[in-house]
Amino acid sequence: MEISGSPSLAVHSENLCRHYRMGESLVCAVDGISVDIAAREFVALLGASGSGKSSLLNLVAGLDRPTSGSVIVHGNDLAALSREQLAKYRLHTVGMVFQSFNLIPSMSLFENVELPLRFAEVDRRQRSELARQSLERVGLSRRLTHRPMELSGGEQQRASLARALINRPKLLLADEPTGNLDSRTGTEIMELIRSFNETLGMTVVMVTHEQALAEKYAGRMLQLADGKIVGDVRMGNSASVRTSSAQASSPQRGST
Numbered sequence: 001m002e003i004s005g006s007p008s009l010a011v012h013s014e015n016l017c018r019h020y021r022m023g024e025s026l027v028c029a030v031d032g033i034s035v036d037i038a039a040r041e042f043v044a045l046l047g048a049s050g051s052g053k054s055s056l057l058n059l060v061a062g063l064d065r066p067t068s069g070s071v072i073v074h075g076n077d078l079a080a081l082s083r084e085q086l087a088k089y090r091l092h093t094v095g096m097v098f099q100s101f102n103l104i105p106s107m108s109l110f111e112n113v114e115l116p117l118r119f120a121e122v123d124r125r126q127r128s129e130l131a132r133q134s135l136e137r138v139g140l141s142r143r144l145t146h147r148p149m150e151l152s153g154g155e156q157q158r159a160s161l162a163r164a165l166i167n168r169p170k171l172l173l174a175d176e177p178t179g180n181l182d183s184r185t186g187t188e189i190m191e192l193i194r195s196f197n198e199t200l201g202m203t204v205v206m207v208t209h210e211q212a213l214a215e216k217y218a219g220r221m222l223q224l225a226d227g228k229i230v231g232d233v234r235m236g237n238s239a240s241v242r243t244s245s246a247q248a249s250s251p252q253r254g255s256t
């Protein structure tokens, strides 16, 4: 369902809540979040473990539904979508990567990456073409027939980025994408995500608990505590402002 809204707005939420009932008690994982994220922004979601980062990301991803309040992503009012509409939304509007890669072990990289296109019923030739392009973009052209187990963690995360890219989503959602990687490999993944933001114009919302990564790559930091936004800071390094100085000196960042 497309509803009217500013085309430059990627995410708009109003009083968004996701509460979990656990026996007698109620966990307010997302507790009344109202936020706007502009198209092409690179936003880092920070906060302690349990502060609601993944819950919020899953609502924006359409993997979960709000208990109350609204979340509108590129004109899609997610709470109002049917199951099928939501599945379509996930297929075409968002790409997701996780800390644990979530590749299918029995499939080759090529098959993993083209999988979203099968769901989208794209014909075989076009699937093949797009999967190759996507794998090339992340530097994995020579690993098409490998299975995930035969690859390093960094390569697996590259493959999951290629899969997230394949439908050219407007919005990339990343939940601790470098959480299982050493800091050098993590930096390579962050550089790729940055390139998607800058050259493909994708909006990025990335969960991380590494302040240094957020400061280096994001244009805005949203701080969560107890399901609420407690900080919203914009930095100078948004895609439009940033210069190439980051490449000139690229020391390893990370909190190790």
Ligand code: ADP
Binding pocket: 020, 021, 022, 027, 028, 029, 047, 048, 049, 050, 051, 052, 053, 054, 055, 056
């Ligand atoms: P974060 O990603 O910031 O670590 P989460 O969004 O995973 O936090 O969790 C926020 C809170 O919601 C935590 O207290 C967590 O225990 C709770 N929670 C998350 N998912 C569920 C669930 N499916 N059922 C019950 N409680 C949950």
Ligand code: MG
Binding pocket: 053, 054, 055
């Ligand atoms: Mg989490």
